Amino acid sequence: MDDFERGLGRAEDALGRNEPQIRSTLQRLDLDTSGLSSLREVQSWIETSRPDLRRRSETIRTERTEWGSAAGLPGELSAFDEALYGKAAHDPNVYAAIVKVTEAAENGEVDAKALAELEKRTGDATFAAALMNAMGAARFRKLMGKTVGHEGDKKVERLQIALGKTLGTASPKLSNAWRDELTSDLAIGWQEGYAISLALKYATSKYAGPEYGASSGAVNTAFLLAVAKKVDAWDREASKFPVGTDPGVTVALMEALSLDPAAAQDFFAGDPTALKHYLTERGMRDGGEALGKALEAAMLTFRDHKGSPQAPSRGYLSAKLASEFVHLEAERIEAGNPSAFVKPATTGHILAGYVSDINYVAQKVGDIVAPGVRGADNPSASGQDPWGAQFNLEELRRVMKEAFADSKAFTPVLAAQTAFTGWLLDHGAAEMTAGRGDGALLTNAKQAGAGFGMITDAAGLAKIEEGKELDEAQQRNMKVLMAVVNTGLAIPQMGIGPFTIGAVGAWTGMIEDSAKGDAETKARVDANTVVDQTQALMRDLTAQAMLKRGAFGAAEPAAKTHPWASLEGLEKGDDPRENPNNFLKEDGRTLMTMDEMIDKTVTNGADKDQRLEAYRRWLYEGPSGRPWRDVEDRLDQGFSNGFSQYGS
Numbered sequence: 001m002d003d004f005e006r007g008l009g010r011a012e013d014a015l016g017r018n019e020p021q022i023r024s025t026l027q028r029l030d031l032d033t034s035g036l037s038s039l040r041e042v043q044s045w046i047e048t049s050r051p052d053l054r055r056r057s058e059t060i061r062t063e064r065t066e067w068g069s070a071a072g073l074p075g076e077l078s079a080f081d082e083a084l085y086g087k088a089a090h091d092p093n094v095y096a097a098i099v100k101v102t103e104a105a106e107n108g109e110v111d112a113k114a115l116a117e118l119e120k121r122t123g124d125a126t127f128a129a130a131l132m133n134a135m136g137a138a139r140f141r142k143l144m145g146k147t148v149g150h151e152g153d154k155k156v157e158r159l160q161i162a163l164g165k166t167l168g169t170a171s172p173k174l175s176n177a178w179r180d181e182l183t184s185d186l187a188i189g190w191q192e193g194y195a196i197s198l199a200l201k202y203a204t205s206k207y208a209g210p211e212y213g214a215s216s217g218a219v220n221t222a223f224l225l226a227v228a229k230k231v232d233a234w235d236r237e238a239s240k241f242p243v244g245t246d247p248g249v250t251v252a253l254m255e256a257l258s259l260d261p262a263a264a265q266d267f268f269a270g271d272p273t274a275l276k277h278y279l280t281e282r283g284m285r286d287g288g289e290a291l292g293k294a295l296e297a298a299m300l301t302f303r304d305h306k307g308s309p310q311a312p313s314r315g316y317l318s319a320k321l322a323s324e325f326v327h328l329e330a331e332r333i334e335a336g337n338p339s340a341f342v343k344p345a346t347t348g349h350i351l352a353g354y355v356s357d358i359n360y361v362a363q364k365v366g367d368i369v370a371p372g373v374r375g376a377d378n379p380s381a382s383g384q385d386p387w388g389a390q391f392n393l394e395e396l397r398r399v400m401k402e403a404f405a406d407s408k409a410f411t412p413v414l415a416a417q418t419a420f421t422g423w424l425l426d427h428g429a430a431e432m433t434a435g436r437g438d439g440a441l442l443t444n445a446k447q448a449g450a451g452f453g454m455i456t457d458a459a460g461l462a463k464i465e466e467g468k469e470l471d472e473a474q475q476r477n478m479k480v481l482m483a484v485v486n487t488g489l490a491i492p493q494m495g496i497g498p499f500t501i502g503a504v505g506a507w508t509g510m511i512e513d514s515a516k517g518d519a520e521t522k523a524r525v526d527a528n529t530v531v532d533q534t535q536a537l538m539r540d541l542t543a544q545a546m547l548k549r550g551a552f553g554a555a556e557p558a559a560k561t562h563p564w565a566s567l568e569g570l571e572k573g574d575d576p577r578e579n580p581n582n583f584l585k586e587d588g589r590t591l592m593t594m595d596e597m598i599d600k601t602v603t604n605g606a607d608k609d610q611r612l613e614a615y616r617r618w619l620y621e622g623p624s625g626r627p628w629r630d631v632e633d634r635l636d637q638g639f640s641n642g643f644s645q646y647g648s
Contacts (some may be wrong), residue, residue: 004202055090063096067114076346093121094130101135101163102239105146110155118162128170137181140167144195145187148247164202168219171203179223183230189243191576196231196400197252200224204259218260225263225270227255232267232274239282250282251290258293261301262314268298269317279328279341292346305387309373316373316387319554322354323371323389332396333402340402347399348409352416357388359420359451361396364645368392380440380447382427399457407476410459412508414480417455418488421448422541429545438631445538449642452534456481457646481530483511486539486594489544531643538639543619544591546583551627555588561625563618564588581614591615 047276062545081099088094100114121127132140144163150156186192201207202295203219235249257264268274278291299322329340329347340347351358356378361368374388403409425448428441456462459477464470484491487510546552553559563584564576576582583592597611618624 002592014495018551019281055092057406061092063092063099067093067096067100067117068111084134089130089134091127091130091134092271093117093127094134097121097131098135101143101159104156104159105143108150108156110159115155115158115162118166119158122162122165123169125173128166129173131166132170132174132178138184140199141182141186141192144199145192145508148191148195148198160198161202161207164199165207168203168207171220171223174223179226180230182223182227183234186234190238190246190249193231193234193238193249194247194252196227197249197256200227200231200256201252201259204256206259206403219256221260221263223522224260225266228257228263228267229271232271235282236277246285248285248354250278251284251286254278254284254290254294258290258297261297263296264294265302265314265317268295268321275321275324276328280291280332283341283359288340289343292342292349295321295342295346296349299325300348303353305384305386319354319373319387320371322339322350323373323391325350326389326391326396326399327371329399329402330392338402344403344406344409344411347403348406348412351400351403351409352412354389354391355416355420355451356385357391357453358396358413358417359447360388360620361391362450362454362645363394363447363642364393364450370395380428381424382430397454397458400455400506401460404459404477405473407473407480408508410455410477411480411511412633413455414459414484415491415511416509417448417451418484418537418541419449419491420536421451422488422491422545424448425538425542426545426548429542429549429551432631433549433551434547438634441542441631442634445542445635446638446642448538449639450645451642452538453643453646456530456534462643462646463531464604478530480511481533485533487511487539488537489591489593490595531640534643535636539619539632539635540591540594542568542635543624543628546627547589547591550589552624552639555584558588561623561627562588563615563623566618566623568614580610583611583618584616 025574081095084098085095088098097114097118100111101118104110104114135143140163144160147156147163182196186196200219203224205218231249231253231399235253239246257267282290299318302314302318304313307313307316309316332340359373360378368390370390370392374390374391377385400413404413421444424444425441427443428438431440432438453462459481460471460474461477461481464474490510508589547563552561552563555562555564558564558576564570564582566576567576567579567581569581570576570579574589577586583597584590585592592611594612597609597615599608599610602608619628
């Protein structure tokens with residue numbers, strides 16, 4: 001092609017030089033020159049054709065050298081697809097990409113150089129849109145489909161990711177017709193449906209980082225949602241008469257949705273049958289792991305009190321879905337279908353996100369219509385509550401009891417309850433120190449007591465018979481409870497809105513680490529162990545809140561009722577932080593956790609518990625003074641009134 005183009009160039013030059021001379025000679029001889037117009041037409045044709053020939057030559061060279069590892073022999077002819085060249089709008093890289101991707105999909109061998117070139121361009125919106133439009137949706141789907149079935153081949157996986165990322169980058173510029181064609185006339189079997197789900201998964205934000213090639217934009221939410229709905233509809237039909245083994249169409253689909261919370265929420269909230277279908281009808285080969293992540297994204301990401309039932313905000317839809325989730329799970333359990341389609345940890349995370357609503361219903365406030373959304377604020381808490389999920393008490397207990405057989409569900413809920421309790425008590429302490437009385441503190445203690453009672457009851461811990469041996473689930477949950485008691489003060493006090501997946505995960509990890517370090521839980525425990533330990537945690541959280549709010553006075557110089565004023569062995573001028581009996585952190589307003597108060601480096605009991613004993617002496621034996629005496633008995637009574645509904 002290069003030689004041909006250069007030859008034409010020489011011909012063009014020769015015509016340009018010689019045509020005037022020939023014309024002049026013929027004119028001098030008074031001969032006809034009309035035939036010379038053909039020479040000018042040939043020259044003009046060559047002039048206009050050479051740039052296109054150069055572009056074609058560049059396209060072939062790009063395919064063979066930049067996108068290919070084998071350059072070919074000098075003078076060797078190359079195949080050239082005129083139709084594809086036109087669809088690629090004469091773009092050498094788009095043409096080369098389609099040729100190389102097609103070759104890789106057909107024979108399963110991915111050219112390393114072509115793959116690297118594609119990965120470099122996954123974030124180029126112009127290239128991505130041109131590639132997708134030139135390839136066409138049907139061809140893209142079929143090519144992705146041919147990459148399926150090469151599990152373990154890292155190059156093929158990289159190719160899938162690169163194609164998915166390119167689709168994601170192009171998605172805002174692709175027409176509705178292109179999008180619809182992607183899911184039209186799928187071949188019999190699971191392969192192409194799975195290929196679309198994989199492409200959506202790899203088009204999401206998780207795969208936009210440099211570790212997966214050049215950074216690129218994630219798939220457009222509207223595009224993801226529209227295609228996900230089409231795949232869902234196709235999957236429901238394909239599942240009726242399955243051909244072959246499903247490689248995980250809906251697993252990949254849920255993985256994609258879980259990485260775009262807005263799309264996940266619209267997917268489940270926009271179709272009244274979706275939640276029930278995936279919770280009770282469509283099992284998945286991963287045991288519900290991906291579904292759980294999608295549900296968590298849909299229900300826990302957005303918390304607000306915007307909009308109205310008529311014009312719902314994302315926060316409203318989150319609460320609505322959470323309420324429906326518990327209702328559907330309760331119906332499944334009541335129907336005698338014990339095999340949940342989501343893992344217990346998912347149920348635990350969702351319940352943790354709505355722990356304030358658990359506390360509300362735990363107080364047995366009356367009949368609650370469920371499923372539904374609750375909009376009233378807690379008058380004994382600060383700020384505006386986000387939309388809350390309405391739970392039926394018995395349905396909620398049924399779901400909690402099943403889930404809490406796995407401590408991975410119990411742990412996040414107990415952690416969230418501890419954080420929420422700390423927040424409630426902190427508000428009560430703030431009200432008290434501001435001179436507005438202890439009403440909020442006592443009311444919140446009763447509410448928290450009911451919440452702890454209901455949660456521990458569902459975990460099989462609230463009604464332990466004296467001397468009866470605990471089963472394995474109870475032993476695991478008791479270990480979790482003791483770990484929470486020991487680490488609870490390290491869990492940040494949090495209101496209703498910030499209970500995110502990440503926060504709950506961090507708390508859970510801390511509790512699990514503490515539980516691993518504890519001695520084995522006794523198979524038999526005293527009947528009052530749980531209520532006593534939970535009440536002790538409540539007192540610790542209250543003391544922490546009062547310290548934070550200055551109820552015990554200043555730290556430096558220490559007020560009479562402040563812990564640093566009564567440390568044993570503290571001489572005038574000593575730094576209380578250095579005292580071996582000190583149980584406060586550097587700021588003088590924060591209690592150490594029970595774990596931190598115990599010195600695990602020594603074996604002597606007295607030395608080991610020195611800080612813990614000093615704390616108990618300060619709180620219970622008088623030095624904490626009137627601030628604590630004024631609330632202690634009524635705090636305990638409020639907690640007991642709430643807890644005893646479940647623990648007696």
